Amino acid sequence: MKKLFAILTALVLATSLAACGGSDSSISTEGQSSSAGTTVGASHKIGFACDDLSTDFAAAMADGVKNKCAELGIEVEITDANKDPNNQTSQVENMITNGCEAIIMSPYDLSACGALATACEEAGIPLIVLNTPLNDGTYFSTAVVMDIEAMATAKANAIVEALDGEGRVYMLMGPLAQEMWTTQADIARKIFAEHPGIEIIDEQTGNNKRDESIVVMENWISTGAEFDAVWCSNDASAIGAGTACKEAGLDAFIIGQGGQAEGCQAIKDGLFDWTIYAPGSLIGSSGVEAAYKLLSGEEVGKTYSLKLEYVTPENVDEYL
Numbered sequence: 001m002k003k004l005f006a007i008l009t010a011l012v013l014a015t016s017l018a019a020c021g022g023s024d025s026s027i028s029t030e031g032q033s034s035s036a037g038t039t040v041g042a043s044h045k046i047g048f049a050c051d052d053l054s055t056d057f058a059a060a061m062a063d064g065v066k067n068k069c070a071e072l073g074i075e076v077e078i079t080d081a082n083k084d085p086n087n088q089t090s091q092v093e094n095m096i097t098n099g100c101e102a103i104i105m106s107p108y109d110l111s112a113c114g115a116l117a118t119a120c121e122e123a124g125i126p127l128i129v130l131n132t133p134l135n136d137g138t139y140f141s142t143a144v145v146m147d148i149e150a151m152a153t154a155k156a157n158a159i160v161e162a163l164d165g166e167g168r169v170y171m172l173m174g175p176l177a178q179e180m181w182t183t184q185a186d187i188a189r190k191i192f193a194e195h196p197g198i199e200i201i202d203e204q205t206g207n208n209k210r211d212e213s214i215v216v217m218e219n220w221i222s223t224g225a226e227f228d229a230v231w232c233s234n235d236a237s238a239i240g241a242g243t244a245c246k247e248a249g250l251d252a253f254i255i256g257q258g259g260q261a262e263g264c265q266a267i268k269d270g271l272f273d274w275t276i277y278a279p280g281s282l283i284g285s286s287g288v289e290a291a292y293k294l295l296s297g298e299e300v301g302k303t304y305s306l307k308l309e310y311v312t313p314e315n316v317d318e319y320l
Contacts, residue, residue, distance in 0.1 A: 044102070044295050045075040046288070047095030049088055049116075051108035051178075053080040055208050056236050057280040060260055061106060061130060064284025072292055083177075085112035092116040096123045102141075102291040104284075106130040110179050114138055126294040128287050132180045133303065141294055144286045144304045146278050148180060151308065152187035155255050158274055159198075159229045162253040166197030167228030170220055172213050172241055173205045174233035181208075181233050188231055201225055206237040213240025221248050229253040235263030235275055242271035259311050264319045267311060277309040277319060 048065045050058050062078055069076040077095055081088035085108055092103055096119060103120055105127065107113050113134050120127040121139040133143040159169060169192065174181025185203070192198045202220060206213030213236065220227070221244060229252055230245075232238040238256030245252055256263055259277030266272055283306070290304045311319050 047100035060280030061284035064281035068285035068288035102126040104287040152184035156188040156191035171203035210240040213237040217244035238272040
């Protein structure tokens with residue numbers, strides 16, 4: 001395993017931004033607009049149109065937005081689309097009407113973002129997209145991203161290395177309607193296919209949620225099939241898989257993605273093995289930083305890239 005950790009350390013990619021995340025506590029809006037981080041005499045007002053605040057990752061993004069806005073003296077309006085692209089479009093249009101000077105968005109469906117992007121463009125409002133750029137030809141100012149291909153490649157290679165190129169793998173995927181997660185799964189499959197000794201037994205979605213992932217993992221365990229590793233879309237899924245395996249008395253190499261405090265603590269406690277540090281709070285706060293720069297007249301590139309870091313049992317204390 002030490003060999004694996006050395007390899008992963010060598011994979012760290014240097015990119016253009018090193019930022020720190022905020023609190024990972026959740027925020028609830030129940031599909032409605034909420035005012036958070038409002039500051040008397042605020043210098044700017046921005047909106048954060050979130051795709052689905054019911055996930056830990058999205059809630060952490062919202063907290064990162066809220067906390068960074070409070071730090072910078074920005075008023076913020078936060079909405080929850082509840083996985084409905086039509087909701088997200090109308091919420092963005094309302095933000096424009098309400099005087100938001102920039103919009104930060106985590107899109108639920110890239111193919112359905114045209115109308116809201118056009119509304120921002122026609123209003124002359126910067127549109128900052130989190131996690132993935134919009135489709136070609138669709139207006140946006142910048143995308144706060146981590147290298148999805150690099151993350152997916154690192155996760156798949158970690159499993160290959162941990163199993164010495166031979167083993168049986170389950171894949172717990174993210175939401176199938178979101179390109180960010182399906183792209184990662186596609187890359188993982190391609191890498192596993194390059195190693196004849198690696199077999200994907202089954203793949204299902206846990207929708208990036210712990211409880212759903214526990215159920216999927218329990219169902220797999222109940223089949224009696226032997227397995228060696230579980231590739232998970234995020235830390236919530238990895239915690240779910242690890243919880244089910246622990247309760248069944250089984251040991252497997254489990255890998256996640258996120259690096260929020262709960263995930264790092266789970267690694268320290270031995271519930272799963274490895275994650276990429278890409279917490280929602282970091283992505284949310286970085287979106288606010290990009291918006292603030294744009295509103296201050298600074299130039300921001302089409303992509304606002306974040307550094308990849310890997311969390312293992314050997315270095316997890318640095319992230320807690």
